[in-house]
Amino acid sequence: MNQDIFVIIEHLQGKIANISYVMLAAVRELAQSSGGKVIAVLLGHNAQGLAGNLAADQVIYIDHPVLADFTSDAFQKVLAGLIDENKPKAVLFGHTSIGMDLAGVLSVRLGLPLVSSCLRLQGDGKFVSQICGGKIMAEGDLPGPTAIVTMVPGGYKPEQGQSSQSPEVTPVSAPRLDDLRVSLKQYIEPEAGDVDISIEPLLIAVGRGIQNQDNISLADELAETLGGVVCGSRPVVDQGWLPTSRLVGKSGKIVKPKVYLALGISGAPEHAESITGSDVIIAVNTDPAAPIFNLAKYGTTANLFDVVPILTDKVRQAKGS
Amino acid sequence: MIVMMEVSQPISFNEKFLASLYEVVDGERIRTCLQCGTCSGICPFGYLMDFPPGLMITALRAEMFQEVMNTDSAWMCVSCYACTQFCPSKIPLTAGLMTHTKEELLLAGRVPSELQSALENSQRYGNPMGESPRKRADWITGIEPKVTIMGMAKRPVDVLWFVGDYASYHPRVQLITKAVARIFNALGVDFGILGPEENSDGDSQRLAGERGLFEMLAEKNGRVFGKYKFNEIITTDPHAYNALKNIYPELGISYPVRHYTQFLADRLEQLKPLLKNELNINAVYHDPCYLGRANGIYDEPRALLQAVPGLKLLELPHNYANSLCCGGGGGGMWLDGFQWEKAHVRMSEWRVREALTSGADILAVACPYEPPRFEDAIKTVKEANRLVVRDIAELLNEAMGE
Amino acid sequence: MDIVVPVKLVPDLVEELTIDASGAALDTMWLRLIINEFDDHAIEQAILIKERVGGKVIIVSPDAEGVDDLLFTASAKGADQLIKLNGNFEGGVNNHALGRALAALFKELKPDLVLTGVQAHNDLDGSLGPILAEYLGMPYIGYVSGVNIEAGKASVRKEYPGGLIAEMDVSLPAVLGVQAAEKPPRYVAISKVRQAMKTASIDDHLVDALESEGGAEISRMFQPEAASQAIMIEGDADEVATRLIDVFKELGVLESGG
Numbered sequence: 001m002n003q004d005i006f007v008i009i010e011h012l013q014g015k016i017a018n019i020s021y022v023m024l025a026a027v028r029e030l031a032q033s034s035g036g037k038v039i040a041v042l043l044g045h046n047a048q049g050l051a052g053n054l055a056a057d058q059v060i061y062i063d064h065p066v067l068a069d070f071t072s073d074a075f076q077k078v079l080a081g082l083i084d085e086n087k088p089k090a091v092l093f094g095h096t097s098i099g100m101d102l103a104g105v106l107s108v109r110l111g112l113p114l115v116s117s118c119l120r121l122q123g124d125g126k127f128v129s130q131i132c133g134g135k136i137m138a139e140g141d142l143p144g145p146t147a148i149v150t151m152v153p154g155g156y157k158p159e160q161g162q163s164s165q166s167p168e169v170t171p172v173s174a175p176r177l178d179d180l181r182v183s184l185k186q187y188i189e190p191e192a193g194d195v196d197i198s199i200e201p202l203l204i205a206v207g208r209g210i211q212n213q214d215n216i217s218l219a220d221e222l223a224e225t226l227g228g229v230v231c232g233s234r235p236v237v238d239q240g241w242l243p244t245s246r247l248v249g250k251s252g253k254i255v256k257p258k259v260y261l262a263l264g265i266s267g268a269p270e271h272a273e274s275i276t277g278s279d280v281i282i283a284v285n286t287d288p289a290a291p292i293f294n295l296a297k298y299g300t301t302a303n304l305f306d307v308v309p310i311l312t313d314k315v316r317q318a319k320g321s
Numbered sequence: 322m323i324v325m326m327e328v329s330q331p332i333s334f335n336e337k338f339l340a341s342l343y344e345v346v347d348g349e350r351i352r353t354c355l356q357c358g359t360c361s362g363i364c365p366f367g368y369l370m371d372f373p374p375g376l377m378i379t380a381l382r383a384e385m386f387q388e389v390m391n392t393d394s395a396w397m398c399v400s401c402y403a404c405t406q407f408c409p410s411k412i413p414l415t416a417g418l419m420t421h422t423k424e425e426l427l428l429a430g431r432v433p434s435e436l437q438s439a440l441e442n443s444q445r446y447g448n449p450m451g452e453s454p455r456k457r458a459d460w461i462t463g464i465e466p467k468v469t470i471m472g473m474a475k476r477p478v479d480v481l482w483f484v485g486d487y488a489s490y491h492p493r494v495q496l497i498t499k500a501v502a503r504i505f506n507a508l509g510v511d512f513g514i515l516g517p518e519e520n521s522d523g524d525s526q527r528l529a530g531e532r533g534l535f536e537m538l539a540e541k542n543g544r545v546f547g548k549y550k551f552n553e554i555i556t557t558d559p560h561a562y563n564a565l566k567n568i569y570p571e572l573g574i575s576y577p578v579r580h581y582t583q584f585l586a587d588r589l590e591q592l593k594p595l596l597k598n599e600l601n602i603n604a605v606y607h608d609p610c611y612l613g614r615a616n617g618i619y620d621e622p623r624a625l626l627q628a629v630p631g632l633k634l635l636e637l638p639h640n641y642a643n644s645l646c647c648g649g650g651g652g653g654m655w656l657d658g659f660q661w662e663k664a665h666v667r668m669s670e671w672r673v674r675e676a677l678t679s680g681a682d683i684l685a686v687a688c689p690y691e692p693p694r695f696e697d698a699i700k701t702v703k704e705a706n707r708l709v710v711r712d713i714a715e716l717l718n719e720a721m722g723e
Numbered sequence: 724m725d726i727v728v729p730v731k732l733v734p735d736l737v738e739e740l741t742i743d744a745s746g747a748a749l750d751t752m753w754l755r756l757i758i759n760e761f762d763d764h765a766i767e768q769a770i771l772i773k774e775r776v777g778g779k780v781i782i783v784s785p786d787a788e789g790v791d792d793l794l795f796t797a798s799a800k801g802a803d804q805l806i807k808l809n810g811n812f813e814g815g816v817n818n819h820a821l822g823r824a825l826a827a828l829f830k831e832l833k834p835d836l837v838l839t840g841v842q843a844h845n846d847l848d849g850s851l852g853p854i855l856a857e858y859l860g861m862p863y864i865g866y867v868s869g870v871n872i873e874a875g876k877a878s879v880r881k882e883y884p885g886g887l888i889a890e891m892d893v894s895l896p897a898v899l900g901v902q903a904a905e906k907p908p909r910y911v912a913i914s915k916v917r918q919a920m921k922t923a924s925i926d927d928h929l930v931d932a933l934e935s936e937g938g939a940e941i942s943r944m945f946q947p948e949a950a951s952q953a954i955m956i957e958g959d960a961d962e963v964a965t966r967l968i969d970v971f972k973e974l975g976v977l978e979s980g981g
Contacts, residue, residue, distance in 0.1 A: 104856075
């Protein structure tokens with residue numbers, strides 16, 4: 001029985017998405033204990049260069065002009081054939097806009113069982129999934145003969161899925177890709193400034209502790225470097241230091257980011273009730289009794305004016321830019 | 322010139338709306354509007370409305386009410402009752418004109434998102450904050466003797482204490498609720514609360530235009546009241562007081578009800594010996610809209626404050642029926658963001674500035690909307706830090722040494 | 724333009740969730756159900772399309788506590804037909820089983836477009852949309868935040884991280900997984916819902932025994948360790964910043980390297 005594990009690599013606009021590395025890290029233990037190979041599956045057009053730092057034993061690369069950008073129909077066709085032919089032990093998809101367009105369809109098309117929202121995979125073949133807003137964990141054995149899995153981030157560090165040794169790339173030809181029902185017309189880049197914080201995954205929030213409008217530039221810089229968006233609690237917006245579109249709280253938006261970095265925010269109820277949907281709240285506030293610490297997963301009483309510039313620098317370094 | 326109308330002509334929105342206003346108690350008085358402009362002038366946000374109350378009536382008479390509906394200016398109204406109080410023709414402007422306009426806006430789906438959330442939460446969870454109903458009595462921890470929850474104790478009580486939404490769930494207001502419980506215990510009052518069985522009184526939701534929601538909440542509360550035996554309902558929430566006293570009876574739910582200040586004022590002789598500590602403070606009392614203007618209760622809260630040893634009671638320039646709304650009003654709590662966009666000032670800030678000129682250290686309140694609103698305003702108004710907000714119950718507690 | 728919207732009720736997270744005696748499922752004693760938020764957006768998107776191009780909106784939902792209210796509320800918003808799936812749903816129904824049941828019904832309804840929420844927070848065997856699409860033999864696009872109907876096809880806005888949008892065309896009939904409607908779900912006054920209860924009716928559709936295959940068997944459900952207090956990061960600003968970098972990487976928000 002084929003013990004190899006497929007990881008479907010996601011890339012967007014020439015860059016490998018982090019979830020791909022997370023998945024490669026996730027399957028290590030399982031592959032080791034079963035003796036199978038970790039095979040990264042990369043679909044694209046002239047994209048083999050992206051395979052360079054994938055921590056996989058092998059890369060299956062399928063090239064076709066139609067695969068230059070993701071579309072559900074085309075990718076489903078290619079992967080259906082590939083999975084059916086190889087019958088791996090498991091196929092991992094990201095629990096993302098790309099992966100979720102594929103996993104469910106292929107599960108039905110190929111008659112294979114599907115496990116979603118998976119956070120961790122163990123060597124003994126057990127999976128742990130995270131549901132109900134992170135409040136409930138569900139555990140079970142990976143089903144057979146081939147388990148389709150969608151993976152959420154948070155269980156592994158992306159670095160663990162990266163490797164300096166380029167894996168062996170095996171080109172495989174694409175099947176006929178005509179009669180497609182889905183086509184890409186164009187991408188629309190987000191307009192700068194016209195941001196909907198309620199759907200942003202990374203928010204840098206400033207409160208009264210930022211003290212004045214000029215200091216907001218500290219948060220701006222960190223946001224820009226980290227790839228997040230600045231928002232604020234009511235006193236900041238009322239003073240006009242941030243536009244109303246960035247208001248988090250009672251009269252503003254309810255947000256549910258992956259990470260909410262609260263700088264100088266006390267965490268009063270009118271604000272708190274709008275951020276409880278965040279996956280992780282990190283609070284920086286010199287007042288150890290601030291109610292925000294009851295909501296936060298991580299906290300520090302260090303002064304935000306000391307921490308933020310240093311943090312911005314370190315983020316720059318980590319990104320290597 | 323009298324225009325003869327064909328019977329078969331469809332009735333216009335203007336006509337239908339006017340007819341609905343006549344159905345309100347004293348609604349016919351709208352015919353006697355003098356167009357004097359008092360209502361528009363005294364309305365705190367009248368200057369920001371495309372159609373302040375007086376102009377709404379002008380539009381009605383000109384059969385142009387659809388124009389009013391096309392603006393959102395009715396959402397600048399917080400139902401503070403100032404217009405109703407001072408109208409020389411005694412037109413029920415707040416409960417009639419403003420509430421019905423908001424009802425029409427709601428039916429048309431034109432409702433600010435914050436208000437929408439509060440209404441949806443009220444329907445689902447029985448409170449506008451969207452908190453779990455099971456946690457409604459969580460505030461009782463630490464109070465000894467333990468607060469009686471009717472559903473668990475299953476015995477008659479003398480007083481059924483209708484606690485209210487913000488008093489149950491908001492951390493700042495919970496402090497006041499605890500203070501009241503301590504006072505009741507010290508006086509040996511035989512009281513119970515409904516806890517998780519209590520639903521929002523619904524009054525502010527009604528004034529914000531959701532009559533259907535109000536009736537649904539009232540019916541639920543009515544059914545729960547019917548399960549238990551008690552002599553009277555006491556409430557710490559002037560909005561609940563207003564609903565229970567004036568509107569619930571229209572739905573067949575009628576019980577004797579008083580605000581806690583009336584209840585305690587009655588027991589002043591019993592309370593006074595317990596007020597051992599001298600507080601040595603100057604205090605002003607903010608007349609809440611729904612205790613004062615809407616229900617005429619001005620003296621009992623003052624009697625309680627004057628009983629506090631060492632407390633010098635000063636008066637604000639805008640007092641009694643002239644009181645300035647904190648902005649919470651009837652539904653104003655959930656229009657804060659919408660109104661801020663237009664006004665860039667809050668009524669609570671005006672009131673805090675006025676309190677600062679009075680020389681008082683304490684701003685005494687008696688409504689759950691007020692502490693969060695005034696304390697927020699104190700943070701934004703320059704040099705307001707010396708002003709402290711306390712509910713009357715908290716001051717009594719302090720005097721009691723609790 | 725016939726639009727069918729399958730909708731689900733899911734556990735309301737406002738209440739505390741507990742695990743039942745078997746240790747492998749949610750305790751239903753205190754469980755309150757609420758409409759899947761994304762399905763609510765799907766209903767709104769369907770009504771918006773109907774308001775623009777005309778047609779009929781049909782809501783379908785499996786029987787559960789609160790389903791009548793859900794259906795009448797949709798009717799008050801403008802839905803034309805309400806269908807309740809009746810059957811033995813004891814022990815829960817996974818999306819594969821629901822997908823099969825719905826596909827059988829939809830083959831009769833013959834929709835031009837199927838809109839459903841992109842996912843539900845209690846999904847364990849993938850989300851309904853893609854599964855249903857494949858049972859129907861229709862194409863699927865998920866994470867949709869805008870839909871324009873053109874002749875024989877739909878032009879949709881598909882969301883990617885960071886606010887990037889892909890505009891895609893899909894031939895009809897198709898299934899779309901809605902992330903967000905073009906406008907937030909509208910408010911409907913309770914008086915309107917009460918009126919709908921008098922004027923609208925719910926069609927019952929009986930489904931045969933549902934077998935929940937297609938997913939994995941759950942052997943254990945548990946709640947993660949709840950930290951009552953924040954993990955406090957000590958040290959000087961430099962040490963704090965260093966630790967925060969680690970945290971960012973663990974959480975996957977610090978993309979390392981190109």
